[in-house]
Amino acid sequence: MREFLARHRRVVVASIGILLPLFLLYVHGRHPRKTTVVEVGLMTITSPAQKAAKGLVSGIAEIWDGYIALVDLAADNKALSDEVARLQRDADQKVVLATENARLRAELDFKKARRDLVFASAHVIGKDLSPYGRVIRIAIDVGSDVSISEGMPVVSAMGLVGRVLRVADNHAEVLLTVDARSTVNVRVLDKGVIGTVTGTSSPYNYVARMSYLHRAATLEVDDLLVTSGHDKLFPPGLHVGTIRSIEERQRGLEYELQVSPSVNFADLEVVQVVLGVVEGEPEVPPPTIPAQGAPTPSPSAPGAQSAPPGPPARPNRAPAPGGR
Amino acid sequence: MRGAAILLTGFLLLALLSPLLYDAGIANYVPDVSLVICLYIGLTTSLEKAIGMALVLGLLKDGFTTGQAVGLSMEVSVLAVLFAARLSRRLVLRGPVGSMVLAFGASILASLLEIVLSLFFVRLFTEGASGPGLIASAMVPQALVTAPFGAMLFWLLDRLDALTTRKNESVFL
Numbered sequence: 331m332r333e334f335l336a337r338h339r340r341v342v343v344a345s346i347g348i349l350l351p352l353f354l355l356y357v358h359g360r361h362p363r364k365t366t367v368v369e370v371g372l373m374t375i376t377s378p379a380q381k382a383a384k385g386l387v388s389g390i391a392e393i394w395d396g397y398i399a400l401v402d403l404a405a406d407n408k409a410l411s412d413e414v415a416r417l418q419r420d421a422d423q424k425v426v427l428a429t430e431n432a433r434l435r436a437e438l439d440f441k442k443a444r445r446d447l448v449f450a451s452a453h454v455i456g457k458d459l460s461p462y463g464r465v466i467r468i469a470i471d472v473g474s475d476v477s478i479s480e481g482m483p484v485v486s487a488m489g490l491v492g493r494v495l496r497v498a499d500n501h502a503e504v505l506l507t508v509d510a511r512s513t514v515n516v517r518v519l520d521k522g523v524i525g526t527v528t529g530t531s532s533p534y535n536y537v538a539r540m541s542y543l544h545r546a547a548t549l550e551v552d553d554l555l556v557t558s559g560h561d562k563l564f565p566p567g568l569h570v571g572t573i574r575s576i577e578e579r580q581r582g583l584e585y586e587l588q589v590s591p592s593v594n595f596a597d598l599e600v601v602q603v604v605l606g607v608v609e610g611e612p613e614v615p616p617p618t619i620p621a622q623g624a625p626t627p628s629p630s631a632p633g634a635q636s637a638p639p640g641p642p643a644r645p646n647r648a649p650a651p652g653g654r
Numbered sequence: 655m656r657g658a659a660i661l662l663t664g665f666l667l668l669a670l671l672s673p674l675l676y677d678a679g680i681a682n683y684v685p686d687v688s689l690v691i692c693l694y695i696g697l698t699t700s701l702e703k704a705i706g707m708a709l710v711l712g713l714l715k716d717g718f719t720t721g722q723a724v725g726l727s728m729e730v731s732v733l734a735v736l737f738a739a740r741l742s743r744r745l746v747l748r749g750p751v752g753s754m755v756l757a758f759g760a761s762i763l764a765s766l767l768e769i770v771l772s773l774f775f776v777r778l779f780t781e782g783a784s785g786p787g788l789i790a791s792a793m794v795p796q797a798l799v800t801a802p803f804g805a806m807l808f809w810l811l812d813r814l815d816a817l818t819t820r821k822n823e824s825v826f827l
Contacts, residue, residue: 331713339702340701342700343701343702343705343706344701344705344732344736346705347705347706347708347709347732347735347736348729348732348733348736350728351709351712351725351726351728351732352725352726352729352775353725354724354725355723355724355725355726355728355729355775355776356725356775357724357725358723358724358725359723359725359772359775359776359777359779360777361777361778366724368713368724369724372713372714372716372717372719372724375714375717376669376714376718377715379665379669379719380669380672380673382669383670383673383674384673385673386670386673387670387674387677388673388677391677479820503697518781519826
């Protein structure tokens, strides 16, 4: 036997070399089957080696990518910085557009709510500022070309802005409610008090005042003032402002209200000029958007509807050509 | 000593090759390193030792090749050794071109052999994505990838032999 093996050693080894893999292949090619001892042994040997090799190659790749192959890093950095700047600009633009959209939507809602009024929309094209940064007068981009005339009320979704002071062909100046030359007949919403709000032209802040003789017990800070319509200049129901403070004058003979206007004049971009009144349309309290720093009166405030309607206001002196 | 060095080299190359090629983005066509090593040992080693080393190398390759039935690479490796041993009686390889041509041809034959053996022994071979079509489609690209490795590995193993047997010059590059 030993002599046979020695003589045919090559053939025997070659036969084993061919048959052994075929046997393993036969065993491992079956399906279904369990994991064999050979496979477990192979996994035991190869898994740590593969893990180590993977770690080695990844480490080398990281070193290469992170410390050596940095040729394009400056260009990439610049491209990414530009991309960030562009995205930031886009984001800023979106915020601006969202704000503008909200403002225009509020204006639209306001116009829908006040179907009794005929409006001409206008952009604010100029603002005169006091030395302390307060808006004291605004200019708008409509004039006599759309039948704007002096004295017409100017409003926004936030409330009454003022009235037209001077008119040119295609622009006009607006006298704000906080100007000392401005007087607006108002009623305190739901409190039955009527008075006149006069501007102060204060260069420091937006404030108007209202004087009356008898202090109403129910009058409180933050009460809403709306136009009464009694002056035949401003249509009724427009928000004018809120009571900021109530001060005693002449030992209680007279009281003076400090009024914060509903409109943030610094934030005005679009306004509506009231050209006229539509006959037969009921007065509807306007929806409002919250002004910065101003309270948010509800459009459906009970006082606005329960207040007795004044005589139909006709602020315009020119025929109403329709909204713009 | 020489055999252990060659086996260790084969083991390291098999372990390193997959992650290396994966990171390089050419993992689809992995050069058949164990086949080239088997050709080298078939050409340069006695048949008994060569078959033993081929069995070990094939087994290692089966271990590193996920999803392949154990025994397939062993069989291919042993047959590659027998083919190279037979060839060594009639052929003397000098320079890189010969080893590249040999590696290319052996890779084609090995792929065909894998298809035949799998059809006979592997039950699920004709099902799923690992069928004959996959091996057949990758046959030529893999042979083309293996060919340059033939020249490099023949030179590397020759230099390894020089370290272990004090041989001075390589005839493969």
